[in-house]
Amino acid sequence: xxxxxxxxxxxxxxxxxxxxxxxxxxxxxxxxxxxxxxxxxxxxxxxxxxxxxxxxxxxxxxxxxxxxxxxxxxxxxxxxxxxxxxxxxxxxxxxxxxxxxxxxxxxxxxxxxxxxxxxxxxxxxxxxxxxxxxxxxxxxxxxxxxxxxxxxxxxxxxxxxxxxxxxxxxxxxxxxxxxxxxxxxxxxxxxxxxxxxxxxxxxxxxxxxxxxxxxxxxxxxxxxxxxxxxxxxxxxxxxxxxxxxxxxxxxxxxxxxxxxxxxxxxxxxxxxxxxxxxxxxxxxxxxxxxxxxxxxxxxxxxxxxxxxxxxxxxxxxxxxxxxxxxxxxxxxxxxxxxxxxxxxxxxxxxxxxxxxxxxxxxxxxxxxxxxxxxxxxxxxxxxxxxxxxxxxxxxxxxxxxxxxxxx
Numbered sequence: 120x121x122x123x124x125x126x127x128x129x130x131x132x133x134x135x136x137x138x139x140x141x142x143x144x145x146x147x148x149x150x151x152x153x154x155x156x157x158x159x160x161x162x163x164x165x166x167x168x169x170x171x172x173x174x175x176x177x178x179x180x181x182x183x184x185x186x187x188x189x190x191x192x193x194x195x196x197x198x199x200x201x202x203x204x205x206x207x208x209x210x211x212x213x214x215x216x217x218x219x220x221x222x223x224x225x226x227x228x229x230x231x232x233x234x235x236x237x238x239x240x241x242x243x244x245x246x247x248x249x250x251x252x253x254x255x256x257x258x259x260x261x262x263x264x265x266x267x268x269x270x271x272x273x274x275x276x277x278x279x280x281x282x283x284x285x286x287x288x289x290x291x292x293x294x295x296x297x298x299x300x301x302x303x304x305x306x307x308x309x310x311x312x313x314x315x316x317x318x319x320x321x322x323x324x325x326x327x328x329x330x331x332x333x334x335x336x337x338x339x340x341x342x343x344x345x346x347x348x349x350x351x352x353x354x355x356x357x358x359x360x361x362x363x364x365x366x367x368x369x370x371x372x373x374x375x376x377x378x379x380x381x382x383x384x385x386x387x388x389x390x391x392x393x394x395x396x397x398x399x400x401x402x403x404x405x406x407x408x409x410x411x412x413x414x415x416x417x418x419x420x421x422x423x424x425x426x427x428x429x430x431x432x433x434x435x436x437x438x439x440x441x442x443x444x445x446x447x448x449x450x451x452x453x454x455x456x457x458x459x460x461x462x463x464x465x466x467x468x469x470x471x472x473x474x475x476x477x478x479x480x481x482x483x484x485x486x487x488x489x490x491x492x493x494x495x496x497x498x499x500x501x502x503x504x505x506x507x508x509x510x511x512x513x514x515x516x517x518x519x520x521x522x523x524x525x526x
Contacts, residue, residue: 139177141167144233147188151235151294154448155185155243156365186248189241192233193255199226200262212269216317219263220286224309227290228302234294235444238498242363242445260284267317278321285499285518286313292494295444298486308484312491312522319521325510348386348396350376356397360438364394364446394446395454401432401439402461408432409468418475419524425469426492426519430512433496437505440497466490473523492519 145166149158160181164174178184203222207215227234241252263283268274274282289312293305300308354375358367369390370380387393408428415421433440447455469489474480480488495518503511 138167138169142174142177143184143188143191146184147192147233147236150185150188151233152448154445155181156363157448160184185243188233189236189244189248189252192230192236193252195230196223196226196259197255199223200259204262212266216263216266216270219266220310220313220317223259223263223287224290224306224313227293227309228305231293234291238291238294238444242441256287260287263287263317275324277324281321281499281502281514281518282317282319284502285319285495286316288495288498289313289316289491289522291498292491293487295494296486296490298483298490300483300487304484305487308487311525312488315521315525316518318526319517321517322510322513324514325506325508347376347378347382349400351378351383351386351393352396352400355393356436356438356442359394359397359442359446364390364442364449369393391450391454394442395450395458397439398443398447398450398458399461401436401443402458402465404432405429405465409465413468418472422469422472422476422523423516423520425472426523427512427516429493430496430516430519434500434505434507434512437497437500440500444497476524488523492522495519495522 142163146158146163149163149166160174161171163184164171167174178187199222200219203218204215207218210218241249244252260280260283263286264279267283268276268279271279290309293309351372355367355372358372358375362371367390369383372390372393373380373383376383383393387396408431409425412425412428413421415424447458450458466486466489469492470482470485473485473489474482477485495515499515499518503515
C-alpha cells in the first residue's frame with residue numbers, strides 16, 4: 120500500500136557506510152587540536168550529528184577512539200613510506216630517497232590536522248599501544264636512513280638516524296601551528312627543508328657515557344630556589360610532564376614542593392592557574408634570552424644566538440616543552456589566547472631576522488621554517504634525552520640552522 124501524507128514526505132535516513140571512519144576523523148582532529156582530556160564523547164557525536172549512545176556502537180570508549188585515531192594516523196605514515204618504495208627498490212639511492220621525501224611530505228600536508236595526535240597525545244596511550252606507534256616511527260625513520268647511508272657511506276649510524284628523524288620532525292612541525300600557505304609552496308618548502316637536513320654535516324657525537332652525561336643536570340650557576348611560588352612552579356612543570364595535567368593533583372604538587380596542599384591555594388587559586396604560571400614563567404625567561412640575542416651584531420648572528428638561547432633554555436627545562444604542547448588546551452580560553460599571543464610575538468622576532476637573512480622568503484614561509492626549527496628541539500631533544508653537554512647541543516643547533524638557512 121502506498122504511503123500518504125506526512126509519512127510519504129518523511130525522508131528515509133540511512134546510516135553512512137563510512138560512519139566509523141567519520142567518527143575517527145572528527146575525534147582525531149579534536150584530540151590533536153585541544154587535547155585528549157579536553158574533548159568529550161558527546162561533543163564528538165554532536166559534531167557528526169549523532170547521539171553519544173550511537174557513537175558507542177562503533178567505539179566502546181573514548182580511549183578506543185584515541186587508539187584507533189592514533190593508529191590510523193601512524194599507519195598512514197607507514198603506508199606512505201612503504202608505498203613510495205614500491206617499484207623503485209632497485210633504483211639509485213637518490214631516486215629512492217626523493218620518492219620517500221615526496222610521499223612523506225604529501226602525507227604530512229594531507230594529515231596536518233591530525234598529525235599532532237601522535238606527537239603530543241600519545242602520552243595518554245597505554246604502553247602496548249604507545250610501543251606500536253613508536254615502532255612505526257622507527258620503521259619510517261630507518262626507511263629514510265637506508266638510502267641516506269648509501270648516498271653518504273661516511274655517516275655513522277647515529278648520524279643517519281638523527282638526520283632522518285630530523286627530516287620527519289620538520290614535516291610534522293606543520294601540525295603545531297595554523298600558518299597558511301598554498302599547497303604547492305608548502306610542498307616545495309618542506310621538501311627543501313628536509314633535503315637541507317639530510318645534507319647536513321653534524322659535529323661529532325659524544326660517547327654515551329651515563330656516568331659523565333649531563334642529562335637533566337642542574338645548572339651549576341643557578342641559585343637555590345627559596346620562593347614558595349617558584350618551588351610550586353618548578354614542581355608542577357615536572358609533575359604535569361610526568362603524569363599529565365588531569366592525573367596530577369594539587370596535593371601531589373604541594374608535597375613535591377614540601378608545602379601543604381591548603382597552603383598551595385594561597386599562591387594559586389586553582390590547578391589551571393598553576394599550569395598558566397608554568398607557561399608564563401617560561402615565557403619570561405625566553406623574553407630575557409631573546410632581548411640578549413637581539414643585541415647581537417647583524418641578523419644572521421642574532422638568529423644563531425637566538426636559536427642557541429632557545430636551545431639552552433629548552434634543554435634546561437625540557438618538561439615545559441612537552442607540557443606546553445600537550446596541556447595548553449586545559450587552560451581557560453582567555454589564558455590560552457594570552458599565551459598564544461606571547462608565543463606569536465616571540466615567533467615574529469625569529470621571522471624578522473630570518474627574512475632579513477633570506478629576503479627571498481615571504482613571512483609565512485619564514486614562519487613555517489621557524490616552527491620547524493623549534494620543533495626539532497623537542498623531537499630530537501627527546502632522542503638525545505635532553506643531554507645538556509655542549510657537544511650534544513651543538514649537533515641540534517646545527518640542525519636548526521640547516522632548516523632556517525638552508526645549505
